[in-house]
Amino acid sequence: MSANEFYSLNVNGETMSVQDSWVGESLLYVLRERLGLPGTKGACEQGECGSCTVLMDGEAVCACLVMAATAVNSEIVTVEGITTDSELTDVQQSFVEEGAVQCGFCTPGLIVAVHHLLGKNPQPSEFEIKEAISGNICRCTGYGRVFAAVEATIRSRNDSK
Amino acid sequence: MAKSSLVTKPRDxxxxxxxxxxxxxxxxxxxxxxxxxxxENMLWGATLRSPHPYAKIVSIDTSAALALSGVQCVITADDVPGKPTYGLISSDQPVFAQDFVRYMGEPVAAVAADHPETCRRALALITVVYEVLTPLTDPEDAIAGSFAPIHPDGNVIRHQRIIRGEQSISGPIVVExxxxxxxxxxxxxxxxxxxxxxxxxxLGLHLHVATQWLHEDLTQISACLNLPADKIRLTLGGVGGAFGAREDISLQVHCCLLALKAGRPIKMQYSREESFFGHVHRHPATIFMRHHADSNGKIVKIDARFVFDGGAYTSTSPAVLINGITHTQGPYKCDNATVDGYAVRTNNPPCGAMRGFGVVQACFAHESQMDKIAAAVGKSPVEIRLINAMVTGDPLITGQIMESVAPVARCITETDAIPLPELMGQTVNELSxxxxxxxxxxxxNIVRGIGWGVSMKNLMYSEGFDDYATARCTLKDGIASLKFATSEVGQGFVTLAPQIARSVLGVDEVILEPIDTQIGSAGSTSASRQTWMSGGAVDGACRLVRERLFHHVGLMHSIDPIRLVIDGTDVIDQLGTFRVSVADASEGIEISETFEHHHRATEELDENGQGNCHTAFAFVAHRAVVDVDPELGLVKVVQIATAQDVGRVLNPLSAIGQVEGGIAQGLGLAVMEEIxxxxxxxxxxxxxxxxxxxxxxxxxxxxxMIEEHEPQAPLGAKGIGEPPCISVTPAIVAAIxxxxxxxxxxxxxxxxxxxx
Amino acid sequence: MSVIVAKELTTALTALREHGDARLIQGGTDLMVEINFNHVKPTTMISLRDIKSLRMIRTDTPGIMSIGSGVPYSVIEGEPVLTAIPALAQAARTVGSPQIRAAGSLGGNLGTCSPAGDTLPVMFALDASIHLSAIDSSRVVSIHDFMTGVKRSVRQHDEIITAIDFPIINGWQGYSKVGVRNAMVISVASACLVADHENADVRIALGSVGPTIIRCRAAESWLKTTLDLSTRSTISLDVANEFGRRAAEESSPIDDHRSTAQYRRHAISVLASRLLRKAYQ
Structure with a gap:
């Protein structure tokens, strides 16, 4: 195995350099093991669970299916970069308050997916919410509290208008 | 002028x-x-697994793997210094296969290297010569004895009968x-x-691991490593769900062996594919049931035969079998029964614990039977279940008396009272x-159906196992610290434990100490047991601390401690006016107490399956509404209504989360999930x-949530984790x-x- | 570096010609699974992700919508494709998850050439054409000639799929896919039916029921000889079911861990019948 890839990624607004990496490394692996950003989780390695959802040029994608070295010209945002300060976002707050978090392994991916959804579609229908997170498998909650958290976020955004 | 209002946040x-x-x-x-x-200086570990379900190992050559740049070490069965096997009930599973591999995916060797990709390449360089054998895959072959033993312990893991009441009795209604x-x-x-x-x-090591039971892991690891338990420290790493699959050892021993051999930290992490081979699954089962009923549909007798496929190694198969057969009757009265049950060994993947533990299988059978009885006597699914509903005091087919609160009829009627979803309109979103x-x-193209499922589930461990949990509470300056080894796997014990301390001690701030083996065992996070067991331990420890606090306050203020109680966050004299905050009362002192909660003793079953083998029970009803495309065979579950016997709701948000999550898993088994x-x-x-x-x-x-406090339970609350996933499956199938x-x-x- | 991130097509084509071991990667949704699952060991990689010309949707040729091979499914799901080629938009919406659809593209579906590729039946039913470019040549291949077997196509090593031309038809088109889950599922059987009203023609193509996508030419011609499609009148259940039965006869499904041949054949008969009736509602 030759570990001779050197490149830079733009992650959460910062330029981060990757050294001595193997060509086959996914963005998920590089974020977690090389760039000190373990918030993005891996659970299937094939885009079937959504735990590794990140934003790439504004689109929600599975980091496990992005060859890291091909992402050099993209802006990547991970769960760590969803908010710049230590405060929780309204989505994160709702997830905690509505009981949408149990084991929490799917949670970072869901948080990114929900931010992405509400950014594109601030007033999604119930079906649109479900479809938008249908790529994020949660094994603990059965999704009921997750829906509640998304709806609570939408309500609070509407109330504060 | 606007009215000002004070919002008081309820204490947790x-x-x-x-x-x-x-x-x-x-x-x-x-x-x-x-x-x-x-x-620092960490290497990655990875496991080589058998591609064959059954084969003799002729030779293993690791030299090429060892020669690969970046590889630190390669280990096989020859490198296990202690006991070569492990297992929860029977130590029959090799750490690494030595002579035979008995299931596809059985570990054969492990490597440590500098990168996961180096590990994968090293594994590919290990040459194992197998003599492939015909696998035993049909459990009936194991029972019939028609296949040579695939393991020194034989092909039948456990056989147990239940013989109860009149054996030849029948009724006008017989369904099977x-x-x-x-x-x-x-x-x-x-x-x-x-x-x-x-x-x-x-000479020792520290293992951070995602597990359901730290102390049981420690016992098994210590034997395999041939290291005294005090040389091994286990700390619970963050756990991303468990549902039974982390009760058995998976990578624990391999990881420790590699670390000791390499003299460097080793991280192991399965891929999803490897995970399917790396842990036990829910037992596949074939269950024959014949119900004899009177003309009203009242159960007279049940005949049943259970066959659980345990796969290659024992894991928890003996206990799963007992759970299955002792729940033959479900939550219904039954005086006569003939039950025969087998858990057998095959060359299929090992099976063990999963949420519902043997009862899921039994429930699918008995609930399907209840609907057949209902159809035979012309009654509704609700009527037939109410006619037969068990109550506290009823004898079970094991002879054990139902001592738990048993609101079976309430579960059914309260579920029945939940409004059905609206009928499908003529215009619908076709995507839904x-x-x-x-x-x-x-x-x-779509038709709608409604179906029912009701279940009984034992809580905690059974058959004489001395099941206990340990917790320590320390009160200092108005702050409580809790220490326990209870695995937090997502269920929320870390939320509940501070709630208990706040309620008992009148504190607001509660610190949770690391979850590790530096205290006595908490038992496993399984069997719906931690709220009851570790909850009982935390409650007990906090009560002991409170007693000493009252003693201290009594001494300081010349009040008989027996008059003191906690009121909110204060200690008060119930017969006088004295009041002091817990914070002030505990200032400058430290009170620490450890408590072990044991549940009441249980017994093993005798040869006729008689005995007080279970600790307690919980009940639940589910009603499913499904839309079906009969021509294509596709299903959408529309609504699940449920009323669950929970004893007492300790945290409404956690409770609904368990219910909804369990339902989704039961739905999975009903219509899509299968290995x-x-x-x-x-x-x-x-x-x-x-x-x-x-x-x-x-x-x-x-x-x-049906709240009838359970007098046996330390907090009045029953475990709520398993019931949601049990009877929802038959309810969905009945609706189809x-x-x-x-x-x-x-x-x-x-x-x-x-x-x- | 063994990863070439091309911004221009010519860069990618030159690199492809130079490196005999090179593999192309666009969204990565197929190839990265192969790498993650230890089935492929990448050496030289050419990324097409940043080539803007592959992400264009063109309508400059009358009657044709030309979709760049790198246009993600999430774009294909919406306008202008939704109105122009609704069956393609429907097929795109059934691909994997929203995250997969944001990355995957028609070029990937064609590059992998799996019979379960969701958009391939649409290409077969619409007689789509595939544009292939090499550094010194280019050609256009009918989809019917492009896919030659399970994960096999006529694409040469030095060629890149640049765009897919879809004829815009005047009529109805629909796509249906059977999976055991209500979202994010690999097709057990799928079908795309096109009713070309202008030419009084019906075409149907099947996915996941043979080594390639199957065009049911016999069923199509049976229908045209049985009915006068130019009347566009509703189609009886009997005729639709017979059409479905004949379409299923042309499939050659197998038993595997996802389903059985018998069920797949049955599902095709139901899908074909339902699609046909919908087309002439």
């Missing part, structure tokens, strides 16, 4: 929806799961069926992971019909082909049958089972 005591203390970290991605751990339950996977999201850090002196985004159906086997080989070890319910498969859940008018006796229900 028992009964309130306290929020998870780890919630903020989990939503920010800063919660540390085991797979997130790193250590043979029910087949496929192999379900727990499919927790946080894959198996561990980090083993050897001590600097090389069965078939979903595949757009396979129009409104006119598909052929000739002992797993055909679908990935999330592309092992399908889990998505957000678009989730039904509306309407839940009622109701929609299409066809009998189905196999789960998961596949499209072809509906339409062909």
């Amino acid at each position: 005591i028992l009964g309130n929806s306290a929020l998870r203390p780890d919630g903020a970290h989990k939503v920010q991605g800063s919660f540390e799961f085991t797979s997130d751990l790193h250590a 069926g043979e029910y087949v339950i496929g192999m379900q996977d727990q499919a927790f999201l946080g894959l198996e992971a561990a980090l083993a850090i050897p001590d600097p002196d090389g 019909l069965p078939g979903g985004s595949g757009l396979t159906a129009s409104r006119s 598909v086997m052929k000739d002992g080989k797993v055909r679908n070890p990935s999330f592309t082909d092992y399908l889990l319910p998505t957000a678009l498969d989730a039904p509306d859940v309407v839940a009622v 049958r109701n929609a299409i008018g066809k009998n189905i006796e196999r789960i998961p229900v596949r499209p072809q089972d509906i339409c062909l």
